Amino acid sequence: MRPLFFSSIRSTMTGIALLASATLASAESAHGIAMYGDPALPRGFKSLPYVNPDAPKGGTVVFGNLGGFDSLNPFTQKGNPPWQMRFWGYESLMGRSYDEPFSLYGLLAESIETPEDRSWVEFTLREEARFSDGSPVTVEDVIWSYETLGTKGNLRYRGFWTKVDKIEKTGPRSVRLTFNVEDRELALIAGLRPILKKAQWEGRDFADAAPDEAPLGSAPYVVSSFELGRSITFTRNQDYWGKDLPLRQGTNNFDEMRLEFFGDQTVLFEAFKAGELSAVREFNAAKWSSDYNFARVQSGAVIKTEIPNQKPSGMTGLVMNTRRASLDDWRVRQALIEAFNYEFINDTLTGGRLPRITSYFSNSYLSMQPGAATGRVAALLNPYKDELLPGTLEGYELPVSDGSERNRANLRRARGLLQDAGWTVDEGVLQNAEGEPMHLKVLLQHGNLGEAEMQKAVDIYANALSRLGITMTADLVDSAQYVERQNAYEFDLTFFRRSLSLSPGNEQMLYWGSDGADLPGSRNLMGMNSAAAEAMIKHMLTTKSSDEFIAATRALDRVLTAGRYVIPIWQYAKSRIAHDSQLRYPMRIPIYGDGEYYMPEVWWQASE
Incomplete structure (x- = not known):
């Protein structure tokens, strides 16, 4: 692998001077990071390659989930929140491009630094980063989020924390994590931890939050209404701080996204046929061929779309x-x-x-x-x-x-x-x-x-x-x-x-x-x-x-x-999405195909 912005060290330098210079020269500020080699998109890129940067904003979409939910906190072990919450309502220091195997670019952080051996990683926050209530995202919020999720959060966050030797503030807007194991992926994983607001939980136990209290996030959407177990509505924050970022161009286009919950798939499908839902994913190829010929498909009000991918079958x-x-x-x-x-x-x-x-x-x-x-x-x-x-x-x-x-x-x-x-x-x-x-x-x-x-x-x-x-x-x-x-x-x-x-x-x-x-x-x-x-x-x-x-x-x-x-059983080499005809998507498909990062994130609603 090629080192990230590695500079050569003069052979004449010795002792302590050599050690100090090696540390500085092997860790320079970058706009992104890849697991191997360099990220594909250059500094100053305008948008992700699989989005329509000119996609119009507006419209409402409604999706169906099966079962129910009894919590608005997707980060604790307690409760069963809607699975979409952690993707729609929260952000991390870096964001992914799903047209690359594993590359990250600045989101809440404007830059990333790591030495060639990736024994530590340092992030510098964007000065303009804000939570949905308008308060700034601070280094203290970052440190608290890592510590809290690593000790009291869902099990999926705790393993990473055991590999962190220390986390420390290194400047007004910079934070460094030093690792206690050799693991080159940790620098990237660190960039993907959700960042929450520390002040919201002062004097309270985060792991024992009330079912109807959602943690504050910094993402484009906020929970505007809900009925536990039945429905939840996410509204696009008109004052979202990061709307001009390259990672956000052409994404998060709907003004409102609503989830309705159903007891079984049959009832959900009938709701879609009746026009109560905007889109469904179909996993059964036989049903895709036989059951999607109802009136709204025949009239053109519903379109059947297939999205290929190049990822492993899983x-x-x-x-x-x-x-x-x-x-x-x-x-x-x-x-x-x-x-x-x-x-x-x-x-x-x-x-x-x-x-x-x-x-x-x-x-x-x-x-x-x-x-x-x-x-x-x-x-x-x-x-x-x-x-x-x-x-x-x-x-x-x-x-x-x-x-x-x-x-x-x-x-x-x-x-x-x-x-x-x-x-x-x-x-x-x-x-x-x-x-x-x-x-x-x-x-x-x-x-x-x-x-x-x-x-x-x-x-x-x-x-x-x-x-x-x-x-x-x-x-x-x-x-x-x-x-x-x-x-x-x-x-x-x-x-x-x-x-x-x-x-x-x-x-x-x-x-x-x-x-x-x-x-x-x-x-x-x-x-x-x-x-x-x-x-x-x-x-x-x-x-x-x-x-x-x-x-x-x-x-x-x-x-x-x-x-x-x-x-x-069978593999899904492509996604099958039936959707309202007004819903559009970019012609360029990322290598990972469809997912929560694609539908609905890069889709939009046409005016006609």
């Missing part, structure tokens, strides 16, 4: 809880994967239109390559060969059925694996050596997007498992129970979706790290504990070479996939 499917004794054996998990007749289920539910996810980083250059591990991938994994599951080094592929409902060959292999693992059939019931039957419970959220299709898949799957002597039942619960039971790991299998980026980093430790194996509320739903996986993640975070980064990610992909933790 993982979607049924995750198996290895904390359960029946699922801690890889042979049992492989048997359950063999019994999941993907080809028949895909044909039944989507018309066979969607390709299957083959690994966590499939659909990208970061995915594991076919066959045995070679080169640097093999070299990185070999020290852990004694713990790696079969297929990690040799090569692993998901089973393929003949497409028939019976799936005889795969079920035959599943029986053999179960027998090898100590499970036998007695009077039609699969039992372990102690005579305990295998009864699997699948936790699903009633009416949730994606899980409606998963419920249908589970029904087909349960019939197949019954032929192995396994009983499977689905527990359909509301959103509150769903979150509570997932946090307590009270499930055998549950619906699982992890979106992955072209620049995976510290979040991988949250997803797969051993610290979360037994920690309630972690994102490690499968209970994974793998020294090999953690070693690959650490290598990804410390290497300065993009080739080494790719090798480590491909090696991690092998460990995850051959771990047989998830029964994968």
